Amino acid sequence: MTKNAEVTAFIEQIQIPWQIQIAEQLRQMVHDTIPDVQERVQYKKPHFLKNGKYAAVISPSKQAVSFTIFHANGLDLPDGIFEGPEDRKTIKLKEKDTPDYEWLAGLLKQASADL
Structure with missing residues (x-):
């Protein structure tokens, strides 16, 4: 598992502890789910790529940590x-939520x- 120092720094600079915890768990879940995933900060957010194609992105905001799954066409949601267009679905995880990382x-x- 190769973790990008820029992504590590991005997560470490998040100011809200529960958001750091969720971002770290999402990151680990992506690495556990997609062998050889590549990660980088792009558009000021951690992006995860499989074979050079976007697979997921983590995006913290004031009240949530958003997790977007790309190529979501055909998922039974x-x-x-989830919000967003058919090919890109985003879930907003808030402080009181208990994310089901296995389901995600x-x-x-x-x-x-198929990437």
């Missing part, structure tokens, strides 16, 4: 949890399978 990993694995 429950109503009201399954969605990410399915979405990135």
Whole structure:
């Protein structure tokens, strides 16, 4: 697992402890789900690529940590949890949430399978 120092620095500079924890867990989940994933900071956010194609992005904001899954066409997603166009779905994780990382990993694995 190769972790990019820029992504590490990005996560470490987040000011809100619960957001750091979620970002670190999402990052680890991406690495566990996509062998040989590449990561980099692009557009001021950590992006994760498989074979040079976007697979996911982590984006903290004031009240949430957003996690976007690319190539989401065909995923069976429950109503009201994800936002965005059909090919790119984002979930906003807030302080009181208990993210199901295993479920998110399954969605990410399915979405990135053909990359």
